[in-house]
Amino acid sequence: MASEFLLELNDIQAGYGRAAPVLRGLTVKVPPATVVCLVGPNGAGKSTVLKVASGLLAPRSGRVVVDGADVTGQGPQQLLAAGLAHVLQGHSVFREMTVAENVLLGGYTLKDRAVIQERIEFVRDLFPVVDERWRSLAGLLSGGQQKQVEFARSLMVSPKVVLLDEPSMGLDPKATSTVFDQVVRMREAGTAVLLVEQNARRALETADIGCVLDLGKVHISGPAPQLLADPQLSELYLGGRPAEPPTTPKR
């Protein structure tokens, strides 16, 4: 079923246990071949959005739709089958296994050997590091390289949407840059990406659409360059404008 959006989160209310909801009527839509980036202060609900989107947390109300199919309340494995891959925060490669084995595990749900071979060639082509270090133990790779192995692993099942949770966490600026370049390549390969980042400015420079979360709702959304150019937004959420020297907060 073709749909205008590959991932839709419609009017989501979600939270943990009996506590007050973290998400209060949040709506995010990800079109094909687009990077949508969620930014916002700590506690705004960024991680909760990803938990709901990946099936780890069932929303109290609202609908999760993947490419036109309603998958609200289904678990991670069903969502994976529906075309939604989740790259976890931090390092999540299998360290004691080779890069090749890591990538193969990403395609574990695939049955057809020809398809598996085709996907392997695709990801090795897309991520040069994966190709170069194919036989190395994944644990011996640097943080940025491991991230790319995780990307490759998630792309094995030809997902429609990839959820990226803080891909730059723990990486130096150069590795961060490489990782974001790879996010762009994923988009160019036709995948829709929902990106959550602390490194808001860098993420918005990569993304097509930015959504600023605050208090469990999308506060502002629009084309990423526009958000970056907005001085008020910059002041509130991106820690001041980059061109200006740091000023002492007036409080």
Add this chain to the structure above:
Amino acid sequence: MPSGSEATRRAGGVLRLAALLAGAGLLLSFPALAPNPYILSAGITVLNYAVLSTAWSLVGGFTGYISLGHGALLGLGAYGTGLLITKAGLPSFVALAAAAAIVALLAVPVGFAALRVRGASFVIVSIALVLILLLVFQSWASFTGGSRGLVVPRPFPDLTRPEHHRVFFFLFAGLLAAALATWWAIDRSRFGLGLRAIREDEDKAQALGTPTFAFKLAVFVVSAAFTALGGGLYALWFGDLDPVFQFSVLTGAYMVLMALLGGVRHLFGPLLGALIVGWALEWFKLQYGDTPLHLVATGLLLGVVVMFMPDGVIPALSGLLARFRPGEASIREVTAAELPASQARGPRA
């Protein structure tokens, strides 16, 4: 792929095949070389340990689930074989196969219950299984013979004692070959890939779509079948069963020790561990008689392994060898001339 590494790999493969054939030749010539029946029977004991620890490592090695309860599967295989011969009148080797099949079937509900819990809980559940079965087989004397033991008739009554040992040496060697071949085949398969992912991180493996529970259960059943075959063959060879020795936490612990000592991630790790531990156990019994000293030594050995070679002898030795290979060391001395110009400009320059 550079052709140099391809050639190296092929040379390594030839070397490995030669070593394998040499090892197999040495093993098969052991009965001819053994100076007396006692040494031959010690060899059989070691082979039996090798079968059991290889079978154990199908679960413990691939999935990382440390079972101390394999003694229960061993005992069921041994008693199943003995009882099927004495009570049901089956021919010896039919009874052996039937007992293994029954234990494999029993392993489904047992695994279904035990594999739901991880880590320490799994270890405790597996120990409980051994203790429960020990009590059952001791108390149900009318059926199992209880503490008086169960005499299992010999499959080849016409053979002399040394001939009997010789035949069983080859039978155990065949069973070991089958267990090793199974381990090897699983290691190379997608099934094995999924199992190793479980060992590393079960949640992650599940998130990627690996049917973790079904896989754990399947490999547990295979492991149970081989353990039962080991126990059953022992029953046919030894001819006398006692619940205390068959349903023993200690035997389960030996399997773990041997596998860990050799290295659970290597095909021949458990075999190597069995050679070391099996030989050491016999030596201690010979030197110091039936004292608990061999248990003390076993405990010390386990401590040393866990502290200094947590991955086992094989990785420890290959790590040591790699250190002496020039150019592959992680840290080596470099002359200033060898350093690139940019790096040579250190603070002292």
